[in-house]
Amino acid sequence: MTFRTRFAPSPTGPLHLGHAYSAILGHDMARARDGAFLLRMEDTDLQRSKPEWDAQILDDLTWLGLTWDEPVLRQSEQLRSYDPALERLEAMGLLYPCSCSRSQIQAALAAPQEGVTHEVYPGTCKRRDMTSRQPGDALRLHLDRALAQFVGIYPEFEETGPAHVGTHRIDPDHALAEIGDIVLSRKGEDIVAYFLASALDDISQKITDVVRGEDLFGFTPIQVILLSLLGHAIPRYHHHRLIRNEHGKRLAKRDDARSIATYRAAGKTPADIRAMVGL
Numbered sequence: 001m002t003f004r005t006r007f008a009p010s011p012t013g014p015l016h017l018g019h020a021y022s023a024i025l026g027h028d029m030a031r032a033r034d035g036a037f038l039l040r041m042e043d044t045d046l047q048r049s050k051p052e053w054d055a056q057i058l059d060d061l062t063w064l065g066l067t068w069d070e071p072v073l074r075q076s077e078q079l080r081s082y083d084p085a086l087e088r089l090e091a092m093g094l095l096y097p098c099s100c101s102r103s104q105i106q107a108a109l110a111a112p113q114e115g116v117t118h119e120v121y122p123g124t125c126k127r128r129d130m131t132s133r134q135p136g137d138a139l140r141l142h143l144d145r146a147l148a149q150f151v152g153i154y155p156e157f158e159e160t161g162p163a164h165v166g167t168h169r170i171d172p173d174h175a176l177a178e179i180g181d182i183v184l185s186r187k188g189e190d191i192v193a194y195f196l197a198s199a200l201d202d203i204s205q206k207i208t209d210v211v212r213g214e215d216l217f218g219f220t221p222i223q224v225i226l227l228s229l230l231g232h233a234i235p236r237y238h239h240h241r242l243i244r245n246e247h248g249k250r251l252a253k254r255d256d257a258r259s260i261a262t263y264r265a266a267g268k269t270p271a272d273i274r275a276m277v278g279l
Helices: 017-032 051-063 079-091 102-109 143-148 172-178 194-204 214-229 260-265 270-276
Strands: 004-007 036-041 095-098 138-141 156-159 166-169 183-186 209-213 236-240
Touching (some): 004 209, 017 209, 017 270, 051 260, 079 138, 079 183, 079 194, 079 214, 143 172, 143 214, 156 214, 183 194, 194 214, 209 214, 260 270
Parallel strands (some): 004 036, 156 236
Antiparallel strands (some): 095 138, 138 183, 156 166
């Protein structure tokens, strides 16, 4: 099978050195294997995603010398494509409506960030059924029922990243204690959770190897669970090291001093950027 990977930024701010490392690494891995490198804009956050950041990302990646082999996939242009998966999970009895606070739901829909504690949902709405769903309610995955679908034979995934290399089997106790009933969507606002949209797009783009930061390793099991429930093959995962500042903190988009645009303006070259991130 042809090696296929992707870089999937959210156009909510400038690319920084950490993004550059991930993009270059994935690109170089694909080229070394005569494979395909794809670009996807994970812009389901319609409020924070901006066309100017989308354009800046494309410009920065081109300046870095990266090329992609298919048209850019933008999640915002295919929001209805995730509906069949939600409908199937609903038909399996694995979803329930949640009317908890908007801020809680909004935070749960986004990709996790290192240093931001993931609060396991306490189950406030867990006894509700789908007939009680109201406008504005979110949909949560009933993880207990989802895990019960596997009848004790839990799915596995292969990890090729340096810190977690090997085969990992889903641990149901860990998933319940550390991940819980995640939000998958919010009704009436065309918002789909990172966990679901990203996993489904990896399937639709025929990604064989997901290359991304090690901060997402802990949430890979929930994507593996979702894909397994929906009958999809599981890609391999490669969670790479993070690029950190002098204090050991993971870079963030608000750290403009380390944005690619800032380095470009200062006269740095693509070779300089590669050297700065250890490539």
